[in-house]
Amino acid sequence: MQTLMVELPDQRQYPIHVGSGLLDDGDTYARYIVGKQVMIVTNDVVAPLYLDKVRAQLEARGFGVHHVILPDGEQHKTVEMVERVWRALLEINSNRRVTIIALGGGVIGDMTGFAAACYQRGVAFIQMPTTLLSQVDSSVGGKTGVNHPLGKNMIGAFWQPRAVIIDIDTLATLPARELSSGLAEVVKYGFIRDSIFLDWLENHMSALRGLDPTALQHAILTSCAIKADVVAEDETEQGVRALLNLGHTFGHAIENHQGYGNWLHGEGVAAGTAMAAHFSQELGYLTAAEVSRVETALISAGLPTHAPQGMSTESFISLMRRDKKTLDSGIRLVLLKALGEGCMEEGVDEARLRAFIEAYPRDTLTISA
Structure with missing residues (x-):
């Protein structure tokens, strides 16, 4: 222990x-x-x-x-x-x-x-x-x-x-789909806070999905250590703790729209993380190669990177406006300045966000074995 x-x-x-x-x-x-x-x-x-x-x-x-x-x-x-x-x-x-x-x-x-x-x-x-x-x-x-x-x-x-x-x-x-759902939160820590951990995850994803106990213990301890540090700094989410919500604004909208339980939480977060990475690229933060790396990590964990088929731009926007991170200034998004460095984007240009969501690929939910 x-x-x-x-x-x-x-x-x-x-x-x-x-x-x-x-x-x-x-x-x-x-x-x-x-x-x-x-x-x-x-x-x-x-x-x-x-x-x-x-x-x-x-x-x-x-x-x-x-x-x-x-x-x-x-x-x-x-x-x-x-x-x-x-x-x-x-x-x-x-x-x-x-x-x-x-x-x-x-x-x-x-x-x-x-x-x-x-x-x-x-x-x-x-x-x-x-x-x-x-x-x-x-x-x-x-x-x-x-x-x-x-x-x-x-x-x-x-x-x-x-x-x-x-x-x-x-x-x-734990069913394999639920395990993958949890891996969405694990890789999130690498994306927002720890590029070295991200490197490790990319090299050990097969071991994690295979329930290797040594790999699991390391991933759980590292994830909890990162979260504990953030919570110690900002217990009630007034600042830096909001970075733990990478992908969650898009992801919660997906979960709500699809019906709670139809998309698992981690599946919504994964698709939302991919969307956040692409929007980070659009704002000039990430390169295309970095976005590809985000998507590859999610796919290797058995997670989706698309938005749901049939979910309209208006559905996304209306649900995202109800997100807890939304302030008087408008929708806020957790994005990536770089791999291993999350950031909060205040007052997102809604017209630009609408255009981005409208163009983002849609697909039905498919889970890799």
Whole structure:
């Protein structure tokens, strides 16, 4: 097991533990539980795989453990599902010393964190991410929330976990498409912050897709280290943390338009990243060769680089206007000044953006094996 610390203002901090077999070692996570009450939140895909294991570890250590199982899928990331968590907590008279554990992917982590932030105005929670995407991105940094039919992640709160427990063995049960979705967030870190990591990823993509444990551990640790550094600098996304959203403004629009869950989050982000790279070239930041390198990295991870067939320019623009990064000055985009150097483009010329989107290639979603 290897450990990183997320350092926050006011001397707050929490660990990210990464290794194999961590869910089988209750001592690794029991130390972060407050009080004796535990509520595990998971979904109907993850529960048959890991719920009994985690529950048994905690019950053997004297905790009173309850659970709630939610339906799987981005389409279920709603206030109504969080209400189920609150109801479950109230039905067992959970007090302010309850600890809620998020056992699942990013959807479960985001909803559980939001439930914890609101229940009795804030209780402890622990992240146990079981997908690559959640391990390298959503479990770290304290962003929690739900989707709305008019916009993704528009309702939520910043609420940091007490710990993040990443058991890379859980990736063995992850479908290949979900693994590729997580790789979209991994390569993002190379694009915006670390060209050396990008070089490494280009040389080890086959190993990552083949679930090589050494490669996975390195990729997860490096990704988490980059995110931890950014979060330490800008916890509530007032500045540099927005760079972590490379591809997300285009990507969230795609997810919303296609229907949550039809395009996976990482697939939308990948297509959005390719679009951001091309727009960076149009503004004179990237060369054609650099854009080609971005696309090659995404394709080698099994990800799309096109916009969806049938998604109009007006659909893109209207949905992008609702993005959280949009300010009074208009649409803001995370772009690339160079490979390894992200930048925020303020007040994007909407006429130019429209023309770019209109000309951008469309295709149906196809996933390489």
